[in-house]
Amino acid sequence: KQEVTQIPAALSVPEGENLVLNCSFTDSAIYNLQWFRQDPGKGLTSLLLIQSSQREQTSGRLNASLDKSSGRSTLYIAASQPGDSATYLCAVHSGGGADGLTFGKGTHLIIQP
Amino acid sequence: DAGVIQSPRHEVTEMGQEVTLRCKPISGHDYLFWYRQTMMRGLELLIYFNNNVPIDDSGMPEDRFSAKMPNASFSTLKIQPSEPRDSAVYFCASSLGDRGLRRNTEAFFGQGTRLTVV
Numbered sequence: 001k002q003e004v005t006q007i008p009a010a011l012s013v014p015e016g017e018n019l020v021l022n023c024s025f026t027d028s029a030i031y032n033l034q035w036f037r038q039d040p041g042k043g044l045t046s047l048l049l050i051q052s053s054q055r056e057q058t059s060g061r062l063n064a065s066l067d068k069s070s071g072r073s074t075l076y077i078a079a080s081q082p083g084d085s086a087t088y089l090c091a092v093h094s095g096g097g098a099d100g101l102t103f104g105k106g107t108h109l110i111i112q113p
Numbered sequence: 114d115a116g117v118i119q120s121p122r123h124e125v126t127e128m129g130q131e132v133t134l135r136c137k138p139i140s141g142h143d144y145l146f147w148y149r150q151t152m153m154r155g156l157e158l159l160i161y162f163n164n165n166v167p168i169d170d171s172g173m174p175e176d177r178f179s180a181k182m183p184n185a186s187f188s189t190l191k192i193q194p195s196e197p198r199d200s201a202v203y204f205c206a207s208s209l210g211d212r213g214l215r216r217n218t219e220a221f222f223g224q225g226t227r228l229t230v231v
Contacts, residue, residue, distance in 0.1 A: 034220065043204065044222040089156070091220075099168065100146055100158035101206075101220060 002027045002094045006104035014112045015082060021075040021107045023090030028071050034101065035064050035075050036089040044089065048075070080111045117223035119205050125229045131193040134226045136205030137186055146206040146220065147180055147190050156204070162188065163210065195230045202227050 003026045013019055023033070032051045036044040048057045048064040050073070056065040063076040077084060087108045091101040118137040126132050138145045146161040160170040162182045170180070177196070182188040192199055208220045 032218070036222075041227075043224040044206075046219055046221060049219045091156075099144065099163070100148075100161050100172075101156075102158075103156040105155045 002030075002092060002102045004090060004092055004102050004104040006088075006090055006107050008107060009105065010108040010110075012110040012112060013080060015080060017080050018076070018078050019080055019109075021077070021088050021090075021109070023073040023075070023104055025071045025073075025092050025102075027094060028068050029094065030068060031093045033064075033066055033073050034091045034093070035062075035073075036091065038087045038089060038106070047088075082111045082113045085109055085111045117205055117207050117221055119203075119223035119226050121226060122224060123227045123229075125231065126195055128196055128230055129194045130230075131191065132195045132199075132228060132230075134190040134203050134205075134228070136188045136190070136223060138188070138205070138207030139221055140186065141209065142207035142221075143185070143210050144208045144220075145182060145188050146208075147188070148204040148206065148222075150202045150204060150225070159190070159203075192228075195228075197230045200228055200230050 005024045007022045030052050034049045035047045037047050038044050048059055050057045050064055050066045061078040066073045087106040089106045090104045093101055120135045143164050147159040148156050149159055150156045159172045160180045165182045178192055180190045202225045204222050204225045206220045206222045208218055211218055
C-alpha cells in the first residue's frame with residue numbers, strides 16, 4: 001500500500017527566503033506526482049504535475065523535482081512571499097490499477113512579513 | 114469552465130439524518146473522485162468513477178455511504194444515516210484520462226463540502 005510522508009509538518013520563515021518542502025513515497029511505481037496548495041477553508045489548487053518520466057517541472061517561483069527510484073520529490077519556493085502562506089500537499093498517482101491519489105498530510109507554511 | 118462545482122458548501126445535520134452531497138465535474142473529464150479530509154487522517158479516497166461507472170469503492174468506510182453518477186455531469190455522495198464521526202470536509206475531483214494508457218492525469222478539486230453532524 002502506497003504511503004506518502006511530508007516533512008516538515010510545519011514551517012515558519014521570514015519573507016524573501018528560498019525554501020524546500022519534502023515529500024517521500026514508499027512505492028516507486030507511480031504514474032505521476034502532483035503538488036497542491038490548500039488555503040484555510042478552501043479547496044485544493046493544483047500547482048505542479050510531474051509525470052513519472054520527468055525529473056522536474058517549473059511554474060513561476062515554484063520548482064518541483066522527482067526522483068522516482070528513491071521515492072522522493074521536493075518543492076522549491078524561491079523568494080517566498082506572505083501570500084505563499086498555505087498548506088502544501090503532495091499526492092502520488094500509483095500504478096497497479098489504483099487510479100486515485102494518495103496524499104501526504106501536508107506542510108503548513110507560514111511566511112512572516 | 115467554472116471548475117469542479119460542489120454543493121452545498123456547508124451542511125449541518127443531526128445524527129441519523131440523510132445527507133446528500135453533490136458534484137459537477139469539469140466538462141469533458143471522464144474520471145470523478147470523492148475524497149474525505151479530516152485532521153486525523155488527512156485526505157482519503159472514498160470512491161472513483163470512470164465514464165460514470167464506479168471502479169473502486171474500497172475507501173467507502175461503511176455501508177451507510179453510497180455514491181452515484183447518473184450522467185457525465187453529475188455525481189452524489191449520500192450518507193444514511195449520518196453519525197457525528199462522519200463530520201469532515203468532502204471533496205470531489207475530476208480529471209481527464211490518458212486515452213492511450215487508460216490512466217488519469219492532472220486532478221482538479223472542488224471547494225469541498227464541510228459536513229458537521231451533531
